[in-house]
Amino acid sequence: MTLHINFYRLRQLVAVVILAWATASGWAAEPFAVKDIRVEGLQRVESGTIFASLPFRVGEIYNDEKGAAAIRALFGLGLFKDVRLEIQDDVLVVIVEERPTVSGVEFAGLKEFDKDVLAKALKEIGLSEGRPYDKALTDKAEQELKRQYINRSLYGSEVITTVTPIERNRVRLTFTVTEGGPAKIKQIRVTGNKAFDEGTLRDLFNLDTGGWLSWYTKSDRYSRTKLNADLESLRSYYLSRGYLEFRIDSTQVAISPDKQEISVTINITEGERFVVSDIQLQGNYLGKEEEFKTLVKMKPGQPYNSETVTETSKAFTDYFGRFGYAFARIEPRPVIDRLNNRVSFVLQAEPSRRAYVRRILVAGNNRTRDEVIRRQFRQLESAWYDGDKIKLSRDRVDRLGYFTDVNIETQEVAGTLDQVDLTITVMEKPTGSVSLGAGYSSAEKVTLTFGIQQDNAFGSGNYLGIQVNTSRYNRAFVLSTTDPFFTTEGVSRTLDIFQRTTRPYLIDLNSYNLVNTGGGVRFGLPIGERDTVFVGVNYEQTTINPGTNLPNTYIDFAQKFGYTSNSVPLTLGWARDGRDSALVPTNGQLQRFNADVSVAGDVRYVRASYQFQQYIPITKKYTFAFNTDLGYGQGLSGRPYPIFKNFYVGGLGSVRGFEQSTLGPSDTLNSIYLGGSKKIVFNTELNAPFPGAGNDRTLRMFAFTDVGRAFGEHETVTVKELRASMGIGLSWISPMGPLRFSYALPVRKQSMDKIQQLQFQIGTSF
Known part of the structure; x- marks a missing residue:
């Protein structure tokens, strides 16, 4: 077990304990009316900060309980290494020793990370220029740097923090990194497999032992996130091929002593292969059992497939949603016959209650107008809840291209049994761009392109763009604007102005x-x-x-x-x-x-x-x-x-x-x-x-x-x-x-x- 000690907190605790012990030992001061409060030891901190933190004022009665509270409050500011209270003829003297201020944060030896990115990350945890120096935060930053390098398979990296005192009670922090080489996957083993050979299973993984393009794909660099994704691919592979009781028993990741090679061993139990024998519907299907049966993806006589079970449950839920049942629950219950390696399914349905959509709320659109999002909705307020229309609405908003993420959540309305609110939350992305580029092709040779476009001009959903092409054979200037909702029915209007110059693919530029x-x-x-x-x-x-080489057909x-x-x-x-x-x-x-x-x-x-x-x-x-x-x-x-x-x-x-x-x-x-x-x-x-x-x-x-x-x-x-x-x-x-x-x-x-x-x-x- 590793013991982490926060010396700042320890000093605060010791100060409070000493004060309490002194009070209990008869060293306690008699309560008195404070004639004045004086502060000593300040360098950068304003005295008003001290006075605002004290639990008493001039003229009020001071006692040891208030003194302990004052020390706790001043230490809690995080600005001082030491705090003492002294009493001189009913005058309370607050003596403080300020913590050093960080004058700057520097990095040395970085290759994998950009300095500005790391500086921003440290600022978010409270470690930046102008902030009080905190040893605990510095240790935390050092550990975070190491963790980031481990995420990139640089297990041998070392981070050394240097604290350099400078004038005016300031310190300069320097993080010196020795990155070393990345640890590469030397071996991936899958044990316990019988139905499929190990090579087939390894082909499912994004992680591998490397190849001649590993410098580009970095597929031979170990990542726990990538491994988890590969394990899910392995699980899905078996579950979609009849192996209902497949499980991953353990995963061992071993690193060599020099921290340069990694071996991954995955231990699995395949279980037996099961075939679907029967599918039964139970529960309330609104009298539409025959319609629901057409949505069943599982077929008797076929191997068990977890994907078809999930697809069936989703299809049932969506179909209930068509009729306004926003809270329908579908529970596939497998009945396993291990003697004959068969499994039957009971699809238990509970539609719950039908619901109306009371309100549709829009959140996260700081720039895009509400109407740009709302006009894409096919689900209307005060109408039956319709799962198909809600999904279609989400997809239509996503296809606008203005957002990196679009989600719709359903909330029950308090005090009612048949109403829900929909909240569509979007995460906006920049929709304007200025492009200046060059290209080369075997036919066009060197081309220069310039463009300005705004897909969501002023948050209105309108498109505005200018494109310039300086191709040797195809020059172009195009100005275009599109209003996707020129009418309320969704008719779009596009206006274009253009000039295009084309010449034959000949060396003669005349x-x-x-x-x-x-x-x-x-x-x-x-x-x-x-x-x-x-x-x-x-x-x-x-x-x-005309120029040269004008064909007769053009002349005619x-x-x-x-x-x-x-x-x-x-x-x-x-x-x-x-x-x-x-x-x-x-x-x-x-x-x-x-x-x-x-x-x-x-x-x-x-x-x-x-x-x-x-x-x-x-x-x-x-x-x-x-x-x-x-x-x-x-x-x-x-x-x-x-x-x-x-x-x-x-x-x-x-x-x-x-x-x-x-x-x-x-x-x-x-x-x-x-x-x-x-x-x-x-x-x-x-x-x-x-x-x-x-x-x-x-x-x-x-x-x-x-x-x-x-x-x-x-x-x-x-x-x-x-x-x-x-x-x-x-x-x-x-x-x-x-x-x-x-x-x-x-x-x-x-x-x-x-x-x-x-x-x-x-x-x-x-």
Whole structure:
């Protein structure tokens, strides 16, 4: 047992004990009226602080009980090392010795931690510049530093505290750290397993014994938090495969004498594998037993699965919530037949009472207006409690992107049996950003980007953004603002002003370019909870700046409509996004449809595109993805389809292994690729963890196949003209932005195609 001694508290206790002993021994002072109070020994502390802490004033009667109380109060301020009371001719003299003041806190030898972060943490426990020096707090800070290093597997780290006295009763604190090297996991053992081999079980863990990428993943650094998560993964693995009585008996973590190697041993008892034999419903199911039976996830004859039991209980609770039963209780009772390794379940239901929602309260929104949150709610006040609507409301608020955390709590209303209040608590995050960045791709070369955006301008929920792109081939300036609730029904309105300059992918920077300038307004109409329909109108002006290498098709178009042409396209779009993540999706579906119809101006056309993505989780680590991207354009009113509205195929984002935008019609004289009025692209990907990266979702590798091509207005879409490639790639959500790297082998090509097997892109989303 370790004995920790707080000398400051000990001195205070001794002082009070001596005073009490003196009183009991006849040394007690006779009570008297205090003529005056004098304070001695002050340096920085104001005398008013002393007088305010004394339990008596001038003219009042002093006795030993009040004297003891005075000493306790002055010591309790934490400002003094010593306090004494003396009596001189009915004058009370308070003699104090101030504790030193901390003049500064310094750190030496830090590598793992930032000094400012540690200084802030010490300030929160009361140890900072200008505060009284407290040995107990210094010891506490030292132990906290050691604990932080242990959390990062630096078990050999040492912390030495140096207290340096300086003038004017001050001290300087210096924490000198010897970090040493991190302790690494040398061995992970699982004992007691029979049904599954040890390698299979170890693959479930995020912790491992290291690999060539451990410097990045740090998966070989022991952490109790990570180990607990891995143990839960192990438990879930067994419980979802029939092992009802599985248990983890013990976990031993051993560290080597030099504190550089760690061994982890997990002892388990699998138990027998059980099969579900029967499911029975008991209790009050509101006369809807048949409906509840359809929600049962467990199936007789299948192995016991704890996940399906949990899903069934939740489905039952949510279904009761649809009818206003906010306090429904579902108790799955297993009846175990160990002789035959079978288990039956009795689902006992008690709906309790039906409830109304009296009030919906909003908390935690210091910046965002209440109405921005409330208008996302589908559960209304003074209406039946509806679990589905409440969950939907929470998800809608979370999808705003303004908050790091969103929770809804249900509280019973005191004095009533059928009313509840809902409190939605949010934790706000910064929603504005100023970005200045650079990127490089094999096609675009160096690009600079600048952007200012505010997703929640002035707490109103409106979006305001400016984007600038200095790409070599695609320059852009876009000003956009969106009011997501332009009407009370949830219709959004977006206003755009833009100027985009594009040039062909040629080395000659004096070649022709296209300048597209305009603006527009677009409205988004919510159709259901996942679907949105967009309608709008734009005004666009397109200028062809001849330069060099101008294709004949552009010259022909300019002779008919001029080098500057105007159009007024109406826009129609639809989107449905059911993916589980925008950056690293592993499940769900995305669909987009957009159409532009130019009804006025020099050019008349229709241009439509459709994209379909499907993500299918094969296992926890592997995901299969499928993408289809189709485009079609046609001239209207007897006018040709404008060539500057063509689709382009080839390179990253379409068919990898071919140079960017080269799969389609071309001007052979100038070697310029013109794109086409039609495009077809098919992609498949199999995503897997990068070797050595464990389950890190930000670093993945993939195998892919791509098929596609753009077709001219007068070309017939044929399968034999499609190009195809296959290869492998790497995706990394890096600190500088998403990165895509691919190596492709064209498997279906023609002699004139431009091949580019190695392609990469940094700094843009995908």
